[in-house]
Amino acid sequence: xxxxxxxxxxxxxxxxxxxxxxxxxxxxxxxxxxxxxxxxxxxxxxxxxxxxxxxxxxxxxxxxxxxxxxxxxxxxxxxxxxxxxxxxxxxxxxxxxxxxxxxxxxxxxxxxxxxxxxxxxxxxxxxxxxxxxxxxxxxxxxxxxxxxxxxxxxxxxxxxxxxxxxxxxxxxxxxxxxxxxxxxxxxxxxxxxxxxxxxxxxxxxxxxxxxxxxxxxxxxxxxxxxxxxxxxxxxxxxxxxxxxxxxxxxxxxxxxxxxxxxxxxxxxxxxxxxxxxxxxxxxxxxxxxxxxxxxxxxxxxxxxxxxxxxxxxxxxxxxxxxxxxxxxxxxxxxxxxxxxxxxxxxxxx
Amino acid sequence: xxxxxxxxxxxxxxxxxxxxxxxxxxxxxxxxxxxxxxxxxxxxxxxxxxxxxxxxxxxxxxxxxxxxxxxxxxxxxxxxxxxxxxxxxxxxxxxxxxxxxxxxxxxxxxxxxxxxxxxxxxxxxxxxxxxxxxxxxxxxxxxxxxxxxxxxxxxxxxxxxx
Ligand SMILES: Cc1cc2nc3c(=O)[nH]c(=O)nc-3n(C[C@H](O)[C@H](O)[C@H](O)COP(=O)(O)OP(=O)(O)OC[C@H]3O[C@@H](n4cnc5c(N)ncnc54)[C@H](O)[C@@H]3O)c2cc1C
Ligand code: SF4
Ligand code: FES
Ligand code: FES
Numbered sequence: 287x288x289x290x291x292x293x294x295x296x297x298x299x300x301x302x303x304x305x306x307x308x309x310x311x312x313x314x315x316x317x318x319x320x321x322x323x324x325x326x327x328x329x330x331x332x333x334x335x336x337x338x339x340x341x342x343x344x345x346x347x348x349x350x351x352x353x354x355x356x357x358x359x360x361x362x363x364x365x366x367x368x369x370x371x372x373x374x375x376x377x378x379x380x381x382x383x384x385x386x387x388x389x390x391x392x393x394x395x396x397x398x399x400x401x402x403x404x405x406x407x408x409x410x411x412x413x414x415x416x417x418x419x420x421x422x423x424x425x426x427x428x429x430x431x432x433x434x435x436x437x438x439x440x441x442x443x444x445x446x447x448x449x450x451x452x453x454x455x456x457x458x459x460x461x462x463x464x465x466x467x468x469x470x471x472x473x474x475x476x477x478x479x480x481x482x483x484x485x486x487x488x489x490x491x492x493x494x495x496x497x498x499x500x501x502x503x504x505x506x507x508x509x510x511x512x513x514x515x516x517x518x519x520x521x522x523x524x525x526x527x528x529x530x531x532x533x534x535x536x537x538x539x540x541x542x543x544x545x546x547x548x549x550x551x552x553x554x555x556x557x558x559x560x561x562x563x564x565x566x567x568x569x570x571x572x573x574x575x576x577x578x579x580x581x582x583x584x585x586x587x588x589x590x591x592x593x594x595x596x597x598x599x600x601x602x603x604x605x606x607x608x609x610x611x612x613x614x615x616x617x618x619x620x621x622x623x624x625x626x627x628x629x630x631x632x633x634x635x
Numbered sequence: 636x637x638x639x640x641x642x643x644x645x646x647x648x649x650x651x652x653x654x655x656x657x658x659x660x661x662x663x664x665x666x667x668x669x670x671x672x673x674x675x676x677x678x679x680x681x682x683x684x685x686x687x688x689x690x691x692x693x694x695x696x697x698x699x700x701x702x703x704x705x706x707x708x709x710x711x712x713x714x715x716x717x718x719x720x721x722x723x724x725x726x727x728x729x730x731x732x733x734x735x736x737x738x739x740x741x742x743x744x745x746x747x748x749x750x751x752x753x754x755x756x757x758x759x760x761x762x763x764x765x766x767x768x769x770x771x772x773x774x775x776x777x778x779x780x781x782x783x784x785x786x787x788x789x790x791x792x793x794x795x796x797x
Contacts, residue, residue: 291636
């Protein structure tokens with residue numbers, strides 16, 4: 287690993303100042319950054335350790351009914367939080383379906399949002415990858431790309447965003463609060479991630495030195511709490527990234543769907559909000575035919591970026607399954623296999 | 636840039652001099668303190684062999700910078716037993732054939748200790764398999780590991796020491 291300077295600021299202002307220098311990088315749980323530094327894909331000149339910024343460790347209900355989650359809250363603590371479990375259960379399910387018990391104890395909310403793609407060519411400093419340097423090219427186009435994007439990709443980059451947590455965040459329209467050299471601002475999760483363009487690889491709206499301070503879960507998303515699920519298809523039952531996943535949230539009244547929220551994971555460089563699919567459900571009956579129609583709408587624009595056409599049909603089916611599971615109701619207790627297709631199957635039986 | 640950190644490891648204070656900020660907690664434990672019970676499998680967060688408790692929580696020590704942990708309390712597999720009296724999780728691993736070659740075992744045991752602290756003492760077999768999924772075993776001793784964790788849970792809920 288390349289040597290680097292290390293600073294541990296005591297205040298957010300000091301952290302921003304230190305991180306504003308080119309080559310500086312924030313260090314939170316370290317579970318993604320250190321991994322990338324070990325393989326030599328990330329070579330920061332300095333690490334700004336934000337783990338002692340206690341102001342960023344709180345989960346606070348706001349006056350307007352929303353919930354503010356500090357960027358340094360650990361994934362496992364968030365998944366156990368009583369407000370999350372009662373008001374935003376799909377967030378807890380998504381978190382618990384990700385990584386392992388150990389990693390969730392280290393991983394922070396901010397680090398989870400900012401985690402990098404798991405594309406094998408990105409992880410190899412000797413492969414061509416536009417995320418190493420713009421213009422390098424993309425070895426995944428002609429390589430192992432079975433898990434790559436089917437929505438929103440260009441030949442600049444076909445990688446997917448690997449986070450589970452971000453999928454229900456996208457579905458409910460969470461907001462990301464950032465602070466930086468030019469002051470603080472709020473960014474909707476829709477605008478936080480940028481899709482690849484004709485030259486520019488995917489990324490985030492953060493500028494050098496900007497720090498995520500919190501995520502805000504909107505109060506109007508609480509009405510989905512009785513019917514909110516996150517379902518994730520993996521190569522193995524646990525401790526694996528999503529091949530495809532779906533967050534589905536339904537608000538049902540008088541036998542009709544009054545409001546639906548849908549986002550897909552593992553399909554694009556962002557957590558993919560499927561608004562067209564949501565629209566097909568508004569006013570519809572909560573049944574399989576409606577869900578299939580919604581899934582067709584969600585994947586209407588999908589196209590394989592390589593050897594991955596199967597992901598389109600998998601995504602459709604996972605979405606139908608997530609919608610069915612949501613319609614059946616949020617389980618009273620977190621399933622023993624959170625987000626698992628097997629857990630859902632068992633309940634349905 | 637050199638750094639001086641202090642860690643409380645298995646109840647004992649250690650001052651550690653780091654030439655730079657790069658060493659992970661795993662390397663400090665093994666190379667500087669001489670506590671080689673904690674194993675390096677992948678060094679990338681993918682196998683769990685390096686699991687220790689930091690301030691009571693199980694984490695992968697290979698993905699934790701030591702310099703960031705200045706002042707932390709660390710528990711490794713060497714710190715579990717009370718003299719010759721094994722921790723209930725250690726005793727349960729022995730009685731339930733929770734290992735074959737033993738390489739993954741310190742990580743499995745530390746992970747199980749952490750896991751049992753996270754649950755209410757009523758984890759099902761399926762919850763144990765899910766909760767322990769961050770620990771791989773190349774020998775495939777999973778059946779014994781699951782039984783050991785369930786047995787340890789039962790022992791600990793009875794308040795038994797071993
Ligand atoms: C083996 C393995 C399996 C995994 N499986 C899954 C999985 O199934 N699902 C899943 O979702 N994730 C998975 N992960 C990824 C894991 O969730 C991330 O590594 C973790 O969330 C990153 O958080 P961190 O705090 O450790 O971030 P760090 O590694 O500290 O930082 C990651 C990035 O975020 C930046 N950053 C951190 N905090 C902030 C902030 N507040 N403001 C601005 N930038 C910031 C850092 O500069 C860095 O670029 C897995 C990881 C591993 C190693
Ligand atoms: S898909 Fe994206 S991350 Fe992978 S090699 Fe291409 S540019 Fe890099
Ligand atoms: S050595 Fe740390 S997880 Fe494998
Ligand atoms: S006992 Fe050999 S690796 Fe698990």
